[in-house]
Amino acid sequence: MILVRKNSSLLLGFLSGTSKVSILLPPSNLLTPLRLFTSKADDPSPKTPFIVKYLIDSLGLSSPEADKCSKSLTHIKSPSNPDSVLEFFRKNGFTDADIKKISRTHPRVLCAKVDSTLKPKFDVLRDLGFSDTQITKLIAANPLALKYLSYCNVRPRIELFNTFFDSKDDIVKAISKDICLLASSLEKTIKPNIAFLRECQFSNERIVSLLINGRRVVGRAPKSLKSIAKRVNELGVPHGSGMFYHTFCCLCGVSIDTFDAKIKLLGSLGFSQSELSAIIKQPLILRLSAKNLCEKVDFLVKEAGCELSYVSRHPTIVGLSMTKRLIPRNYVMQLIMERGLLKKKIGFYNFVSISERNFLNKYIFSFQQRMPELPNVYRSASAGKFLY
Incomplete structure (x- = not known):
């Protein structure tokens, strides 16, 4: 008990500054209790890694972008190799914006050796007849192309594409939009898919259109392509028709689940099975959101006075814009009919x-x-303002 009181008095004396014991304590002991109450926020922040700082200073990346890109570049401790890569791109006509995009999309390119890795990739395309401008345009548009530009991978593909395209510009456009044309297997995917499209009676012009505009169509798994064609067949669209091509293209951008859900939704809106088969042949309908589709059908039935059977016979109506087309024109139609300006009723x-x-x-x-x-009325209705 005496010891406790003695320690208590020493502690009180220490806190009040009157005790001589404090004089005997070394400075480090005095600081120890204070460290226990120091927050982490007061600690100095860790040093920014070299590569993060490099990406910010040399390429103009934001801190979050640099941090994300640096995860695959942590082994880089010197600016030597990245500098040589940036210099190579600049010499080959790439702008700072191009280089920034390339580094952001494919950061590991900063690890590449210029003479043994990058230069041969450019030489392959030059040997195949691409101009420097076309090469720059291709890589700037799709930096991931750099991963697949080896001689044995590129040459047979370009030779195949040359049989479809009239110019190298078209090939650049196609690969820029779809890296699968370089990444997917030529023998197991690209060639079988082109052969299948011919079986579907697609002309060379249609196939070219799919190569240029059909994002991830020719480069997707053959099984997927056949499944899409099967769904088009089930809709009763004949091979070789323009509608088969358009429906096929649309379904390439819609998953099976989305397709089935859209059919179910149309059924819930009141369309019969035969009407469903008709309306689903308008491919754009499959890309409309459930909300958009419901709003349009509701408007057409309740505001425009259309029967569901009428909508199914003219499915393109559902693909038209509500605010720019359907609502303002319906408003004008009702108005000029009320004023007796129309001699006979016009189909919506x-x-x-x-x-x-x-x-x-x-x-x-x-x-x-x-x-x-009337012109002002229509103009105002198109802007969402109704004067009457």
């Missing part, structure tokens, strides 16, 4: 499907003398 499809120029001439300017405010 005919009213909304014609081009803007023809619509203005036929239904706006032709009635302007009898209803001077």
Whole structure:
């Protein structure tokens, strides 16, 4: 008990500054209790890794971008190799924006050896007839192409593409949009898919269109391509028809689950099985969100007075814009009918499907003398403001 009291008095004396014991304590012991109360926020921040700082200073990447890219470049401790890579790109006509995009998309390129890795990739394309401008355009558009530009991988592909494309510019455009044309197996994927498209009676022009515009079509798994064609067949669309091609292209961008869900949704909106088969042949419908599709069908039935059977016979109506086409034209149609400007009733499809120029001439300017405010009414309705 005496010892406890003695220690307590020493502690009180220490805290009050009157005890001589404090004089005997070394400075390090005095600081020890304070460290226990020091927050981590007060600690000096760790030093920024070299490669992160390099990416920020040399390429203009933001801190989050540099941090993300640096994860595969932590072994780089010197600017020597990255500098040589950047210099190589600049000498080959790449802008700073191009180099920034390449480094952000394919950061490991900064590890590449210029003479043994990068230069041979460029030489391969030059040997195959691509100009320096075309090479720069291809790699700037799709930096991941650098991963696949080996002689044995590229040459047979370009020889195949040359049988379809009229120019190297078209090949550049196709590869820029779809890296699968370089990454997918030529023998197991590209060639079998092209052969299958011919079985579907696609002309060379259609195949070229798919190569240039059909993102990840020719380069996807053959099994997937056959599954899509099967779904188009199930819709009753005949091979060789323009509708088969358009529906096929649309389904290439829609998963099986999405396709099935869209069919189910249309059924829940009241379309019969036969009407479903008709309306689903409008490929754009498959790309509409559930909300968009429901809103359009609701508008067409309740506001425009269309029967579901009418919509199914004219499925392109559902692909038209609500705010730019359906709502303002329906508003004008109701207005000019109320004013007795139309001699006979016009089908809603005919009213909304014609081009803007023809619509203005036929239904706006032709009635302007009898209803001077009509152009302004239509213009306001197109902007979401209704004057009447």
